Amino acid sequence: MFQQFFQFTDRYLRFSEKEKSALEDILIFREVPKKYPLLKIGEIAREVYFINKGCARMFYDKDGEEITGFFFLENMMLSGFESVLTRQPSQQGIETLEPCELVVFSFSAFEELHEKIPRLNIFTRKLLAERFVFAQKVVASLILDSPEERYLNLFQRQPKLLNRVPQHMLATYLGITPVSLSRIRKRIFDGK
Amino acid sequence: MFQQFFQFTDRYLRFSEKEKSALEDILIFREVPKKYPLLKIGEIAREVYFINKGCARMFYDKDGEEITGFFFLENMMLSGFESVLTRQPSQQGIETLEPCELVVFSFSAFEELHEKIPRLNIFTRKLLAERFVFAQKVVASLILDSPEERYLNLFQRQPKLLNRVPQHMLATYLGITPVSLSRIRKRIFDGK
């Protein structure tokens, strides 16, 4: 049931069988349909998810418009991290883009588990370090690259993503409007 | 010597005297002049800094131009985090903008200390969580807000910063050119 999740954790820290079993006690397997709201804006996020299968997105609300902040694919941890880490109402919403198989756990149970399994601190530290470095790279791309360059980067690095998510969500993720992304695509693909 | 640093760490975790003394063993106090390069692009970052006094910036190189990625002020941890955490040559450069009083420690010594002081994992985890949340907020601002809004936000939240750093560095930090920031400022301040 959770072997995919533990393959993921192995990349950061190899838990003992005893530690795994303590972790399993707080894990729940859950399937949700497409367009399922895992976190609504304004709620306090209490759960963290690991995606066994499927795809989801995090988004913000800007004057009634949904602006995508991130896409989550298989084998990624997913949550309203800002809310879960600060215990404040979430500015971020989360919804599935495909039917999803999720490993779910309550963040407070996870935090408490750090007392029982001190090595969990190492895992969480490494995970956060990786997420932090990635967030820095996203910031760098936003100030260094043009929207066109960002689209081309995505096209090269995650070509499969482009076929799994609607283009207008991709546009706001790149920091531009859907109309603008359509023009950029025309500029790129007409050129050759 | 290091009391300011421990006031900072107290916000995350209260270390025992014994733990503090073990930490102090790897801390060094260092003063550096203005424009001092703490990390050159291409080098592997080995040190982490805490700013007692002064101001520095992190920057990227885009086709020979320096694009500011972040400003660091008093009571902040400062490093080429991307490089130090991945052990890869740094895409990020760091230089002081004012004469600085720094608390310096080697990152590898800090990492090793986690074995000796397991509670250090908690401190580092909390610090990384905070940095991650902040980086997320920066990403959100870059995709949600216009350059003008970002400047106004900065103007309200960190008015002192604007007088401590050159305007062209602020411009690239906001993701625009110095010329454009000059126009935005005119739009804003002429309007009233």
Add this chain to the structure above:
DNA sequence: AGCTAACGTTAACAAAAGATAAGAAAATGG
């Protein structure tokens, strides 16, 4: 003090993105 380099502003033009609307294509849901 005087020289030089760095900095901020402004102007003129080009390029790109936003806003809005209209229409075609595709997906969705009974």
Add this chain to the structure above:
DNA sequence: CCATTTTCTTATCTTTTGTTAACGTTAGCT
């Protein structure tokens, strides 16, 4: 399978930003 959204494209117009260059000011250096 049809009707209804949703999504994507295209066009027009406006606004903003980028680019380049010129100019005055300031700051730093010797």
